[in-house]
């Protein structure tokens with residue numbers, strides 16, 4: 539294996555649309571195995587290495603990362619209607635140590651630090667576009683690789699909770715009908731100021747949505763993505779509410795805060811954005827451990843999928859020790875597409 543290969547990656551100087559149209563071609567790379575029995579929501583996985591919702595903008599990006607040693611591939615969050623991306627810049631490097639969630643604002647960094655503010659707003663192509671793309675991708679993806687699709691509802695001002703639940707369920711159904719092996723509902727996204735973005739903070743409503751999704755998808759593998767939770771009691775309530783309906787809890791989406799430049803000028807009109815990357819690892823590991831304990835205590839048969847700041851084999855081990863069943867990368871894989879192959883070699 540040649541670790542010094544310099545591979546194409548997401549170009550942060552270009553728009554989301556440009557990157558959507560310029561996915562690199564799959565590469566021919568032989569990678570080390572990670573010994574063990576790995577499972578993702580009841581499906582057998584060739585390794586615990588996944589890509590989180592985000593870097594895989596479409597099927598071409600998904601096939602590229604599949605060729606780089608990732609086995610559980612999450613198609614970036616899609617919607618029931620086409621939706622534009624937030625204005626450029628979409629990724630702003632930040633100076634920071636490990637985040638706790640109490641930070642008021644972080645300063646932008648001109649150089650990569652391994653942590654960045656993410657501002658996409660969950661753009662989506664129309665359902666027919668992403669459905670065709672998923673169907674085609676599943677055909678081209680090696681059979682042992684798992685294709686999960688992340689979905690989110692697009693709330694309208696007059697909508698009831700039932701409408702919201704139906705929209706999530708509709709997207710989930712479409713994704714599975716297109717050939718996806720699994721579906722993930724994104725209950726956490728600090729990039730939108732609407733109620734669909736923060737569902738994980740409202741366990742009662744989240745349960746209604748999960749139950750609806752479950753009723754529509756039957757026994758297909760179903761995970762939910764949650765944001766940053768620090769409080770044991772909140773975790774117990776969330777697990778109690780969602781445990782009966784889901785196969786996995788995926789965490790942590792990000793830790794939200796605002797970002798400013800060296801002169802104090804605010805990015806994103808002073809709104810919070812999710813900080814992703816290594817600064818979130820400590821918080822996410824802690825959260826992973828707490829979820830695992832609560833799930834086991836309550837005897838739910840749910841995976842915990844660790845996400846946040848993973849870039850080395852040691853990080854993978856830390857998440858497995860914390861009780862994660864599998865893990866997913868976003869930032870590190872975008873900054874260095876070879877990171878999966880490197881983790882496999884180090885493990």
Ligand SMILES: Cc1cc2nc3c(=O)[nH]c(=O)nc-3n(C[C@H](O)[C@H](O)[C@H](O)COP(=O)(O)O)c2cc1C
Nearest residue numbers: 590591592615724790791814815846847867868869
């Ligand atoms: C460029 C980018 C886009 C993202 N888009 C989504 C998204 O559409 N849906 C979602 O649930 N999470 C999204 N995320 C969050 C990631 O899935 C992940 O939770 C987060 O980045 C933490 O992992 P990391 O530290 O490895 O980056 C995105 C992250 C990045 C970096």
